[in-house]
Amino acid sequence: MENTCKITDLICLPDTKLPRVVVVGGGFAGLALVEGLKKRNVQVVLIDKNNFHQFQPLFYQVATSALEPDSIVFPIRKQISGYKNVQFRLAEVVEIEPSRNLLFTNKGKLTYDYLILATGTTTNFFGLENVEKNSLGMKDIRDSLNIRHMMLQNLEQAAITCDDEERDALTNFVIVGGGPAGVEMAGALAEFCRYILPKDYPEYPSSIMKIYLVEAMDELLGAMSDKASEKTLEYLKNLDVEVLLNEAVSDYDGKVVQTKSGKMLLARNLVWTAGVKGQFPKGISKESIVKGNRLKTNGYLQVDGHKNIYAIGDIAALISEATPKGHPQVAQTAIQQGKYLAEMLTDLIDDKPSKQFKYKDKGSLATVGKRRAVADLGKLKFGGYFAWLLWSVVHLMSISGFRNKLLVGFNWVISYFTYEKSNRVIIRNFKQSSHIDSPSDEQFGTLEKSENMQKTKIDA
Numbered sequence: 001m002e003n004t005c006k007i008t009d010l011i012c013l014p015d016t017k018l019p020r021v022v023v024v025g026g027g028f029a030g031l032a033l034v035e036g037l038k039k040r041n042v043q044v045v046l047i048d049k050n051n052f053h054q055f056q057p058l059f060y061q062v063a064t065s066a067l068e069p070d071s072i073v074f075p076i077r078k079q080i081s082g083y084k085n086v087q088f089r090l091a092e093v094v095e096i097e098p099s100r101n102l103l104f105t106n107k108g109k110l111t112y113d114y115l116i117l118a119t120g121t122t123t124n125f126f127g128l129e130n131v132e133k134n135s136l137g138m139k140d141i142r143d144s145l146n147i148r149h150m151m152l153q154n155l156e157q158a159a160i161t162c163d164d165e166e167r168d169a170l171t172n173f174v175i176v177g178g179g180p181a182g183v184e185m186a187g188a189l190a191e192f193c194r195y196i197l198p199k200d201y202p203e204y205p206s207s208i209m210k211i212y213l214v215e216a217m218d219e220l221l222g223a224m225s226d227k228a229s230e231k232t233l234e235y236l237k238n239l240d241v242e243v244l245l246n247e248a249v250s251d252y253d254g255k256v257v258q259t260k261s262g263k264m265l266l267a268r269n270l271v272w273t274a275g276v277k278g279q280f281p282k283g284i285s286k287e288s289i290v291k292g293n294r295l296k297t298n299g300y301l302q303v304d305g306h307k308n309i310y311a312i313g314d315i316a317a318l319i320s321e322a323t324p325k326g327h328p329q330v331a332q333t334a335i336q337q338g339k340y341l342a343e344m345l346t347d348l349i350d351d352k353p354s355k356q357f358k359y360k361d362k363g364s365l366a367t368v369g370k371r372r373a374v375a376d377l378g379k380l381k382f383g384g385y386f387a388w389l390l391w392s393v394v395h396l397m398s399i400s401g402f403r404n405k406l407l408v409g410f411n412w413v414i415s416y417f418t419y420e421k422s423n424r425v426i427i428r429n430f431k432q433s434s435h436i437d438s439p440s441d442e443q444f445g446t447l448e449k450s451e452n453m454q455k456t457k458i459d460a
Contacts, residue, residue: 009108009109010108010109010110011089011091011108011109011110013043013045013087013110018042019042019043019113019114019349020045020111021042021044021045021112021113021114021345022045022103022114023044023046023047023116023118024047024048024093024103024115024116024117024119024281025048025117025118025119025120025313026048026050026052026053026076026079026088027054027120027314027334028313028331028334028335028338029118029120029313029314029335029337029338030046030118030313030338031076031079032334032335032338032339033116033312034046034080034086035338035339036338036339036341036342036343037342037345037346038084038085038086039085040342040349042085042345043087044083044085044087045086045087045088045110045112046088046089047088047089047090047093047103047105048090048091049090049091049092050076051075051090052074052075053073053074053076053400054072054073054140054141055072055073055400055404056139056331057331058072058395059072059139059140059141060138060144060181060184060188062141062148063143063144063145063147063271064185064188064189065148065192065423065424066411066415066423067407067423068407069144069145070404070407071399071404071408072141072399072408073141074399074400074401074404076088089107090107091107091108092105093105094106094282095283096115096281096282096284096309097283098306098309101113101115103115103281114309114310115308115310116309116310116311116312116341117281117295117303117309117311117315118312118313118334118338119278119280119281119313120278120313120314121139121276121314122277122279123137123138123139124275124293125272125275126275128250130253131249131251132272134253134254135270135272136150136272137272137273138181138185138271138272138273145427147271148423149427149428150430151173151269152424152425152426153426153429154170154171154268155170155171155197155201158201158204158208159201159203159204165266167204167208168210168266169268170269171204171208171209171210172210172212172265172266172267172269173189173211173212173270173271174212174214174257174267174270175189175212175214175270175271176214176249176270176271176272176274177214177215177272177275178213178214178215178217178219178220178245180366182213182271182274183213183220183232183236184367184368185271185273186213186236186241186368187235187239187241187372188369189241190236190239190241190369191370193206193211193240194206194239196424197209200424210242210267211240211241212242212243212244212257212265212267213236213243214249214257214259215243215244215245215247216246216247216248216274217246219233219245220236220243221374223328224364224366224376225376227374227381227383228364228366228374228375228376228381231383232366232368232374232383235368235369235372235383236368239368239369244259247259254268255267255268257270276292276314276329278293278314278315279293280295280311280315285304287305288304288305290317290319290326291317291325294314294316294317294326295311295315295316296317297311297317297318298318299356300356301316301337301340310341310345312334312338312341313329313333313334314329314334316337327359330364331398333359337357340357344357362377363376363377364376365391367387367391370388371384371388373387373388373391374387375390392412396408396409396412
């Protein structure tokens with residue numbers, strides 16, 4: 001069906017005299033904010049390019065065939081069902097015009113009284129074009145499925161080829177980035193190699209599958225304690241993962257990974273978890289953008305230079321003496337900021353004073369396979385089975401929807417006793433393509449607001 005909407009068309013919304021709060025992004029931050037405003041005297045409009053919320057901490061389990069994607073995604077409309085003052089619109093925001101309180105999307109435009117950007121981040125390849133072209137990030141559920149299909153197709157091809165070097169390349173995996181995502185991915189792949197590969201691929205020994213974890217710093221899990229870093233390194237080595245510290249990838253042609261020190265790693269599979277950068281629509285003043293392509297905010301999460309635009313979640317950088325680099329880009333930060341901003345906006349509309357945002361660090365967790373995890377909970381730092389159990393409970397309770405909790409929990413129980421991963425099917429062929437998916441002017445029509453643009457009256 002042809003899309004007849006123009007960028008100058010109005011997005012249809014119920015008439016209201018209440019202040020309109022437009023929230024861009026249905027991640028942890030956006031949904032926490034919407035939840036906090038569901039009974040307030042405002043009209044909330046939630047906009048997202050997907051019609052579902054994704055539970056990012058478990059992307060690596062979808063990538064390694066442990067979970068199906070519908071176990072960790074949840075329909076946004078189901079999430080907000082019963083929220084009488086909340087409207088959801090499936091659209092991708094393209095540009096903001098702050099001077100007129102206008103928001104332009106690929107499906108039309110709308111006005112706002114308060115605009116909240118919760119657009120999150122995307123993979124940062126740091127300008128390495130060949131790496132971006134030939135590898136995969138892990139910031140979207142589609143990325144996870146691409147990694148799964150790439151892995152399974154390459155393993156199948158390795159069973160076919162008689163070329164020893166090509167077989168090695170097809171069965172070798174390089175994960176770049178020693179943060180939680182990279183560590184968890186490496187651990188899951190190592191368990192796949194140890195317990196699944198011998199059963200599914202008796203044609204060659206599991207020792208043929210080599211897993212490399214490349215980290216530019218001198219330790220893993222740099223945001224956690226030294227104890228957590230050391231324990232994680234020990235766990236990975238026990239799983240036969242080759243960890244390369246103080247190594248930075250400089251190039252990748254799809255078969256050979258090159259590092260700055262001159263190392264060459266043969267691998268057809270490269271997963272990039274080494275960095276992220278903020279993503280947000282055009283129209284924000286350049287002075288508001290700081291390192292990591294994040295939006296600088298004050299203590300009330302208001303974007304610098306914009307009186308009624310706010311940023312929450314990974315995109316927000318609250319720069320202060322206590323947080324010179326902003327708050328950590330993790331789910332608990334996003335949720336706390338969403339809840340805070342719901343209260344702050346209510347106070348603002350009611351002309352009441354508000355306190356500035358204060359982050360409460362509840363600790364950090366990371367897992368390295370079954371029965372192996374590390375935990376930093378204040379002064380309490382530990383690893384092992386109990387840390388893994390705590391990680392499992394926290395993540396299971398954080399997933400949206402009872403059905404999804406049940407599906408994930410059931411899969412984990414089966415896996416705990418059998419190491420079985422029943423989702424090893426290739427639904428579609430994976431083809432490597434560019435991961436630059438930002439909208440173009442040609443796709444959505446030019447955004448130049450000239451005198452010739454359609455003059456559509458907009459009722460606030």
